[in-house]
Amino acid sequence: MNLPREPEQLIIRPPTESQSLLIRVTRGCNWNRCKFCGIYTHFGQPDFEIRGMDEVKADILAAWELYGPDWRAAFLGDADPLIIQPDRMVEILRCLGETFPSVERVTCYARASTCWLRREHLADYRAAGLARVHIGLETGSDDLLRFHEKGVSRRALIGSGHAVREAGIELSHYVLLGLGGADRWEEHVAETLKVLNATEPEFVRFRRLWIFGSEDGPRCPLWDEVREGRFAPQGPEGTVLEMRAIIEGIAFPTQIEAIHGNVYVRLKGELPDARDRMLGKIDRFLARPADERRQRYERPSVI
């Protein structure tokens, strides 16, 4: 008997999609220029490719045969699958829904600029099953967005956020702690809060900037900016203070998640009810002896 082949694997997915069926629609990132990123290149996918419809559908069927029909959630990869032609996206979503009727939530990463480009199609995607998009907001500061070559403005972040929510799709915004560096962290916090409070995403998720690289090895473009003195990295405690200020400044009901392995204080809860609990946890951490805090900064995923 011939076993079905394994569906093609993704490179990354959000931590919250660890139990989701993973279907790869595109390979890599169609932008690939954010200075702090380089993730797809780093993991062997430097080029962006749109997979053929037949390939994607074959993967959906292979997943059914190999993993069974009982899935509650599915995640579409890689970085920005909504960039494909709208009729193709609807066809993939429908195929997924017909093959896996138990799937209640289909999600994907999306660039804000692509959501804006596809704003007239978002309601069709929702009707075909797309329930949530994970957008890397990173920062709300126009200057910082430009510096890091995010390829989107604050205005577009707000416009796309509204378009997503008006289509009935849940919005999950990722904030990148440390993106303002040591010098501009207050601007990073203040401008990010402006976008969050304007778009009111259902989820606000935190990750921390990781400037990876070495002199001779692979590196993200920001590594060179640091070496050449154009970007001064934020200290670890600064990222904790940034997260505290953002949680304090959010003025709408939302789910907060700081569960990524590189965030120093892990938090999960719903605002406004859990605000005091979460701020209290941060403050208790900040009140610990310096040695203990340093240990956490050296090995964030351990504690």
Ligand code: SF4
């Ligand atoms: S942060 Fe997102 S949009 Fe920017 S290069 Fe990385 S994957 Fe692409």
